[in-house]
Amino acid sequence: MREILPALERWYAAGVPFGLATIVAVSRSAPRGPGAAMAVGPDDEVVGSVSGGCVEGAVFELAQEVVDSGEARLETFGYSDEDAFAVGLTCGGEITLLVRAVTAATEPVFGAVAASVAAHEPVTLATVVDGPAPRGSTLAVWPDREAGTLGTPGLDVAVTADARGELALGATVLRHYGPRGERREDDVSVFLQSFAPPPRMLVFGAIDYAAAVARIGDFLGYRVTVCDARPVFATPKRFPAGVEVVVDWPHRYLSGTDTDGRTVICVLTHDPKFDVPLLREALRRPAAYIGAMGSRRTHDERIARLAEAGLADGELSRLRSPLGLDLGARTPEEVAVSVAAEIVALRWGGSGQPLTATSGAIHPPAAG
Structure with missing residues (x-):
């Protein structure tokens, strides 16, 4: 919507x-x-x-x-x-x-929901789809308040709790309840549509590859920030309109930035003095994807430095390096496509194989 x-x-x-x-x-x-x-x-x-x-x-x-x-x-x-x-x-x-x-x-709550969505404020709109409750009735749920009703107080309470949980995940799902919100019953079907703020993409290293990755990240709906400690490279004119450009040491900027389970972090700095402190910070915080550019030799050296810096095997296993899928990419734009493909595959559980080499449903049901 x-x-x-x-x-x-x-x-x-x-x-x-x-x-x-x-x-x-x-x-x-x-x-x-x-x-x-x-x-x-x-x-x-x-x-x-x-x-x-x-x-x-x-x-x-x-x-x-x-x-x-x-x-x-x-x-x-x-x-x-x-x-x-x-x-x-x-x-x-x-x-x-x-x-x-x-x-x-x-639908008196619609105006408030629309205003929150436009302002990138998190909100879930719960709507009765089927059952004894009035079909089409709505309940809007924010992290700190709710408005509207689905017909009964018990149903409102149960749906409000679930809506806040789905909102934290940015998930949109169909849930089932008893007439008064009873769990494990399926008399009433309620559609929970979450409008979470756009996920963030943090790109470190203001190089040509970063401009291409930022462009495709913006296209995919991420709120993109590019960060580099070198002001001569970190200039807005080198990046697409709408992309935030920050001049700061990458690890310092990340340490002061909130991330969550949807955040994408792309490390394109390709320099140990930036990479190691940045990845040490990144691998110890929530993120959906943490990828770093470099050759396989660079990757091996980087892993060794990170291990020396105290990162455990479980933390190091989160790193996608070299980042991207094997598409044979050469240009910055092609590399950006390979990075985006890996991010999308990781998000939805895709295999990364050609569809001609797979069988079954092209769009399998999402988990949950």
């Missing part, structure tokens, strides 16, 4: 009802994952998408019907190959959509 938020905020502020279709469940190989959204507003304006164009026409009509009736709908679209004229996914997957009408009257 994040990418279509400006249009949704505009319609909501104007008091204009709009139909919002959100993917709440996916099975097998589907084009888009849970949380992807499409909305139909005034004058039949459409923003967003929920597939590669396979079902958008049907969703457009559903959204119009929901706005007219005010009743939320739950619809599933599956494989359509047996009938060339059937509405469905040609990829063999299946998506389940919750389609609801949104207005200030029906």
